[in-house]
Amino acid sequence: LxxxxxxxxxxxxxxxxxxxxxxxxxxxxxxxxxxxxxxxxxxxxxxxxxxxxxxxxxxxxxxxxxxxxxxxxxxxxxxxxxxxxxxxxxxxxxxxxxxxxxxxEAAHLRDRHLKAVCEEMERCHEAGSFDRRMPWQERFAHLTRGRALLDDSRNAVDWAVESRAPVLGLRLARAAMAVMAVRGDLGESVGWHERLLALDLSGAPADLVAVARSGLAYGLELADELGRAEELVVRGLEEQKRHPYTHWLGITYGVALTVLFRTGQSERARCYAAELEAAAGAHDDLFNLVTARIAQLNLALFHGRPDEAQRYGEEALALAGQAGHHWSLARALTHLGAVAEAAGDLETARSHHAAALPLLEDLDNRIELARCQAQIGRVAAGLRDYAAARGHIADSLALSRQTGQRRGIVRALMAVSALAHARDDLEGAVLAAAAATALRESIGQVGASGRIEELLALARARLGADRVELLWARGRRMPPEVVAGFVLDGDPGSAAPPPPVLAHDGLTAREREIAAMLARGLSNRGVAEALVISPATVARHVAIIMEKLGFDSRARIAVWAAEHEVDAERT
The missing domain is CATH 1.10.10.10 (Winged helix-like DNA-binding domain superfamily/Winged helix DNA-binding domain)
Incomplete structure (x- = not known):
């Protein structure tokens, strides 16, 4: 051309x-x-x-x-x-x-461009996020304008790094982070903060650097890098606490609380929630007061105090209404929906989630939207509205794949499991729960095990312990999208097609040894004592043997081992 x-x-x-x-x-x-x-x-x-x-x-x-x-x-x-x-x-x-x-003129114009884009993004953030005097539609127009500046923000951050201008670069990254967070898309900000924090920061304000570390942690938390996120956010939080309060400190508390919840540190989360409540309340920071109430709701729900959780949820919704921020409203509604679901009031739960859905769609917050869709799908399954449940869960999976957020896929898989359970497809429910557990463990996230234990107890009673062990082992190894496809699109019971039978050589030496012990009539505990391993480890080996040989019970392994003269002594 x-x-x-x-x-x-x-x-x-x-x-x-x-x-x-x-x-x-x-x-x-x-x-x-x-x-x-x-x-x-x-x-x-x-x-x-x-x-x-x-x-x-x-x-x-x-x-x-x-x-x-x-x-x-x-x-x-x-x-x-x-x-x-x-x-x-x-x-x-x-x-x-x-x-x-x-x-x-290139360097001079890029300097001017960096400064202008930084100042304009800061105006968009301040007006769009926290000016309660402004009607929501006017505030949302500022957030929309901020999103329209993201292409120029990328170029401006590149120039800040190239020209060694960390202060303007960090200011721009901070304001852009707030605009992107409302949309639930902070992946790009990780690279911005990493490159800017690698510059000489000796002349940068300490509070600005602390916010940047917390901003990096925010992006890492959304990317499921919980280890790095925790270290950075705690450091950033302690540094910011040495300076006068700003709403950025409140946001950092919110990131820290999310990380602590996901890693099972509820006592530390309780302390941080109390600190945030005191600090945000003293400065009339309604946005972050909502965050504190939601954290307290989660703690109450985790410790089995539904009435307390309901009270915190109602307070969060009232504060969000005063703040006039639709993201706060949506967050309060979805958490109230979780409280109602835990109390067994599924119609109220669906109503809360349905009210949050259009708010999140308008914000184009795909991460929170994926969460909301999964929650509605799970509730719809409980109400026996299977077609609606399937549609919401499929939308949740698609959104989580688009954003690349694995915890969203975990949440959707648990909703898949709930739908399968509601349809009396216990095999599909176990498969999906196993896939969700494996993915959750891979990202270091702690999850409540109560629902899964209840499901497994019911499945063992109906299907037998051996069959459940086999399904669990299979689900942990299957790709999440394959499990979801089997359960959502297949007929009940078809989620776990039998694998081909493998030859004797398909077993490892340890697996042949365990198979021989089963042929001698040993229980899992007996095998564990003989091999000085835990019964749980034996159960995993048995499940893998069943998977490899295409069997669905320990008895069939024992028969096979006897017929093939598998000898524990020789292995």
Whole structure:
């Protein structure tokens, strides 16, 4: 496209580059200056941003920019993107960027761009997140504008790293993090914070650096890197506590609480929730007071105090209504739904989750939306509304795969298990619970085991302990999407197709040894004592042997071992 063209056309029209150069040469001098300066924008921009970045009071005065921008738009070198917003086509942008380098203005314009984008993102965050005097739709418009600045924020952070400007870079990353968090998408901010924190921070304010460490922890927590997240957020929290309170400290407490809940540290979480309640309450920080109430709700629910959890949930909902932030409202509603489900009031639970759903859809918060869909699916299964349950759970899985969040997949798999259980498909329920448990363990997340133990007890009574051990071992090894597909799309009972029978050589030496002991009539405990291992380890070996040989009971293993003269002494 750049090198070839119509050979019969005039020379200036034979290549795209020639056309652009010809058009550029026809521009008045000031339009040329503006065009090359506009190349620093990665995405759409408006007149206000163009004035902040491109007008210098010398060559280009602010008052001149509207007319110059209109002139470039009239020549199709600048395109209208939306009402009041403009953009450059990529080819034009590349050409203009080369002219900017030739003019020796690139570094200066990128400095101005970094500063302008940082300040604009900070305005979007402050107005969009915490100004209670502003109606929600106006506040949401600021959050939407902040999202529209993310392409330019990427370029600006790159320049902050390249030009060694950590303060502006960290300020921008902090404000952008808040805008991205409402959408539930902080994966990109991890790279931003890692690169910025690697710079020389000796001249950076300590509280700004502390917030950055907490911001990195926030992104890591969402990416299921709980070990690194805990270390960073605790450090960032202790550093921020040495400075006057800001809402960023409250947000850091919220991240710390999430990490502690996920790693089973409920006592530390209780202490942090009390600290957050006191600090946010003293500073009338309703957004973070909602977070404190939700944390207290979770603790009460975990310790079996449903009435207390209900009270905290109602307080969270009232505070969220005062704050007027739809994300807070949605969080309070979904947690109240969890309380109602725990109390067995499934209709109320579904009502709360259904009220949160459109709020999260408007925010385009796919992580929280995936959680809400899984919760509605589980509740719908309990109400025997299987078609609705399947649709919600499938949507939850799809959203979690899009965001790459494994804990969302864990939550959806548990909902799959609940649906299978409700349909009396105990094999599918065990498979899904096993897959969820394996994935949860792989990310270091602690989960309540009560529901799973109840399911396994029922399954053992109905299917037999050996069959359940086999299903559990199989589910732990199967890919989550395969398990979900079997249970959601297959007929009850078809979730675990029998594997092919393997030859004798398919067993390891230890597995042949255990098979021989079963043939001699030893129980799992007897095998464990003979081999000096735990009964649970024996049970896992037995399940694997059944999987490999295609059997569904210990008795069949014993018969097979006897028929094949498997000798424990020889192994």
């Amino acid at each position: 750049l090198a070839a063209g119509d050979r019969t056309a005039p020379g200036r029209q034979r290549t795209l580059l020639a056309i652009v150069e010809w058009s550029h040469e026809l521009l008045p001098p000031k339009e040329r200056v503006l065009l090359r300066r506009l190349s620093v924008f990665a995405g759409p921009f408006d007149l206000g941003l163009a004035e902040q970045v491109c007008a210098d009071g010398g060559i280009l005065r602010r008052a001149e920019l509207p007319g110059l921008l209109t002139g470039l738009a009239g020549k199709s070198l600048v395109r209208h993107h939306a009402p009041g917003r403009y953009r450059l086509l990529e080819t034009i942008k590349q050409y203009a960027a080369e002219r900017l380098e030739e003019a020796g």
